[in-house]
Amino acid sequence: MFIVSPKWIYLDNKKLESKKSVLVDGSLIIDVLTDSQIEKRYKNLPRTTFSNHIMMPTLSECYLNIDECDNQHKYNEKMNNILSKGITNVQIVTKKYRDILNYEPIDNLKISYVITLDSSECSNQDLKEMINTIDYYKSDQTKIFSINLINVISFDSELIEKISSICNELNLNIIIHLKELITLTDSHVDKVFKFWDNINLLNNCSVHDFLTIKREWRDYFNKKNINLLIRFGDLNNKNNLDLFLTSINTNYKCILVSDEENAYRLFDFVKIVYTLSPDDKKFDAYKITNCVTTNASSFFIEISNSSKIRKGNLASFNLFKYNSNKFLAEDSNKPSMCDLDNSSLTNVWSSGIRIDTDYE
Numbered sequence: 001m002f003i004v005s006p007k008w009i010y011l012d013n014k015k016l017e018s019k020k021s022v023l024v025d026g027s028l029i030i031d032v033l034t035d036s037q038i039e040k041r042y043k044n045l046p047r048t049t050f051s052n053h054i055m056m057p058t059l060s061e062c063y064l065n066i067d068e069c070d071n072q073h074k075y076n077e078k079m080n081n082i083l084s085k086g087i088t089n090v091q092i093v094t095k096k097y098r099d100i101l102n103y104e105p106i107d108n109l110k111i112s113y114v115i116t117l118d119s120s121e122c123s124n125q126d127l128k129e130m131i132n133t134i135d136y137y138k139s140d141q142t143k144i145f146s147i148n149l150i151n152v153i154s155f156d157s158e159l160i161e162k163i164s165s166i167c168n169e170l171n172l173n174i175i176i177h178l179k180e181l182i183t184l185t186d187s188h189v190d191k192v193f194k195f196w197d198n199i200n201l202l203n204n205c206s207v208h209d210f211l212t213i214k215r216e217w218r219d220y221f222n223k224k225n226i227n228l229l230i231r232f233g234d235l236n237n238k239n240n241l242d243l244f245l246t247s248i249n250t251n252y253k254c255i256l257v258s259d260e261e262n263a264y265r266l267f268d269f270v271k272i273v274y275t276l277s278p279d280d281k282k283f284d285a286y287k288i289t290n291c292v293t294t295n296a297s298s299f300f301i302e303i304s305n306s307s308k309i310r311k312g313n314l315a316s317f318n319l320f321k322y323n324s325n326k327f328l329a330e331d332s333n334k335p336s337m338c339d340l341d342n343s344s345l346t347n348v349w350s351s352g353i354r355i356d357t358d359y360e
Helices: 035-042 072-083 098-099 122-137 157-170 186-197 215-221 236-248 266-276 301-306
Strands: 003-012 015-018 019-027 028-034 047-057 059-065 087-093 110-118 144-150 173-178 205-208 225-231 252-257 317-321 345-351 352-355
Touching: 003 028, 028 035, 047 345, 059 252, 059 317, 072 087, 098 110, 098 122, 110 122, 110 352, 122 157, 157 173, 173 186, 186 215, 215 345, 225 345, 236 252
Parallel strands: 003 047, 059 087, 087 110, 110 144, 144 173, 173 205, 205 225, 225 252
Antiparallel strands: 003 015, 003 019, 019 028, 047 317, 317 345, 345 352
């Protein structure tokens, strides 16, 4: 066992606390300790102290397109770049998923694989191959799958009902692109969603393009089991930004994704939000952290207990030097979310393992 002691810990994604440490045994956080508890019971254990750092839960990158990674070397570069941003869970989408599955895994990185089914070319044979692939890896807990539906409106009703049945039976997340519905009338959209509800397609469902659909459609998605995949690139105007923050605060389940972008833009986005609301003193006033931790963990079922720092969870977290970009910052100052960025990230831990990276 060993102890990690930062200056601040964002515990349970609810409160930033000081003078707390985590006791780690193997891959688990055994307890969250005060200094007096350490002195009384654990003073002989190895202890690493980070005097000017914030400990944050592990981050997830969801729905990252890697079609350009056509060999192991390019794949390694992309994945290690993601890891260097403090991300230890990533969902990847590529048309060549069978090739990617044959690549050597990246140590300490948990990956979910997206299998794309396009109605213009999907057949029962494709479903059979999909099932065979998933069945082949069923004993491998490192292989997690989701299903991406392209041209969803054009699927034959019997075929999409079969897809829904398979996904529900195997507990696979279904991804839908709402922009494909934009040309439909409201009455047609209503029929579509009634049909999807009847065949249980929306169970374990994730959707793109929520910020661009008609306001009257949004009620279809205010369900706990529907994820709203929000691209950083779509948060480029005030209307979309306001809708996103309102959605979080009205209990829509939002997940920030980079889709085909090459950079993880969480910290750029956080700075924009706090620039617009500089007087808010709460560390994570808009619950943004949940959009890259607890909400995103639905894609990583067996490691969902890595999305918060608390007793019993996986010891997966990041450490940021909160005053690295603040001139003459005083230790007594309580930090805010906008004090964090990639340059202030100094350490990444994955399931109790400290990862050596170029930025340390």
